[in-house]
Amino acid sequence: MLDERWSEEVEEIGGTLRKLLVKQSSPELVRTAEETNGILPGLQEELSAFGLDDLQADPELFVRIAYELGRALAPTSYVETIPILALTGISGVSYGFEGPVPADVRSVAIRRDDGVYLEPLTGVAKRSSAGDFLVEHHSSPETGEKIGDCALGDRIYRYASLIQAAKMTGAGQELLEYGLNYAREREQFGKRIGSYQGVAHRLVNAAVILDSAELLIRKAAFTALETAGGDGAPATEFAIMARAKAVEASRLVATTVHQTFGGNGFAMEYNVQLYSRRLRSWATRGKRTGGELAELGRMLLDPVRRDASRMIWHHDVGMPLPRWAREADATCNFDRPLYEPITLDNT
Incomplete structure (x- = not known):
């Protein structure tokens, strides 16, 4: 039976990771990484020392790690490597079934007609609107090492959808908290703006949708367990629903917090733009959620x-x-067919 709460072990590890990220991935350091090559070498070393590179764990723990890294906007490619690490035990390989991949990884997993292959990353790094440095990988049939069949490719795809959803939801929760603190402190017309229903109701609505996205992610991770009848990756239905809900929630919270801040939301000295740019960029990677929901x-x-x-x-x-x-x-x-041909009689 699903427990809606994080397990004690996952909560403890997640809390410890959050404390580390407060120091190693503060908004000031995120801005520094954005101005250079998109990564923080010190953060990479700390995450390795934390034991993430060789981690083998249930999906719940990997989801919580992605959640915390997203919450901190951590300038690292680790989240993109989780699906391959979790399902094959190979570290440092980015998921690359569709869309660009982080520029600082050496290898990328791609899907072909007969299975999954690892290829050296090739391409030119470009900076995205979110401050990430990404590469459109140029796959070559002559290169690559096969690591699994098409069934593994399907599992990796489902796992990646879950991890992406966790990353967006974590960032959305932190942005919402930032907006709530601003609404409690900012005053207009002699009152804190959070006391106005037009502001409060929007923030509450964003909080409800984010909480539902987090719960759905927990449920999706639960369906991946062998004890729940899973195959190590979330069920297809839940992989689709979790990512679609996270995209919807992240877009809503970005819009809501921008409206809460008013013109200040576009000022570079505030952190709203740091989060909203990334949330909107992450939401557009991969397949469109509308098509996936139609498939569902x-x-x-x-x-x-x-x-x-x-x-x-x-x-x-x-x-x-x-x-x-x-x-x-x-x-x-x-x-x-929806439309049947008709013959017009012009006589």
């Missing part, structure tokens, strides 16, 4: 795939369709 809908309308789904709502296996979906399924012929 098709999965749940397919009786075979729907009956094989696990832990949707309070159902252990499968899920009943709501009445409107059953009626639509019974009356619609989905094999028929």
Whole structure:
């Protein structure tokens, strides 16, 4: 059974990592990294000393690490290497199935028709709007070492969706906290702006959506466990839902906090822009969530795939369709084209 709280061990490790990041990845240091090559060598050394490079753990712990690194906007490529490390034990290899990869890694995992391969990273590093230095990897069929089949590729993809969601949710939580503190202190017309309903209601709405994203990420990590019937990576349904919810929540919190700060939100001396630029950049990497949610809908309308789904709502296996979906399924012929050709008689 899923416990909605972080486990004691994960909470302890996450708290210790947060204390380290307060010193090694402060907003001032993040700005420094943004002005140079996008990384902090001291941070990389501290994370290695923390034991992250050789870590083998359940998905919950890796999710919490990604959450904390996102919360601190840590200038490190470690988050992008988690899926390969967690599922193969190979460290320092970036996930590269789609989109750019961090410029400071040496190897990237790519997917081909017959499986997953490791290739040396090749390409020109470019600075993104978020201050990251990224490379569009140029894959070559002549290079690479095969490390797994297509099933491994699918597991890596699902795991990466979960890790990306955790990273965005962590950054969103820290940005929201920053906005809440500002609303408690900033005064307009003789009152703190947090006392105005127009401000308070927006912040509360952002908090609710972020909390739901965090809970969904915890549920997705739980579905990956072998004891819960998983294969080491989150179930497809939860991988899609977790990332889609994190994208929605991160975009909303960025907009909400900018509105809370007003014009100050665009001033470089405030940290709002540090977080919002990264959240918007991270949200646009990878597949569009709309297409993935459409695929999720098709999965749940397919009786075979729907009956094989696990832990949707309070159902252990499968899920009943709501009445409107059953009626639509019974009356619609989905094999028929949406538009049928017609012949016009001009006589």
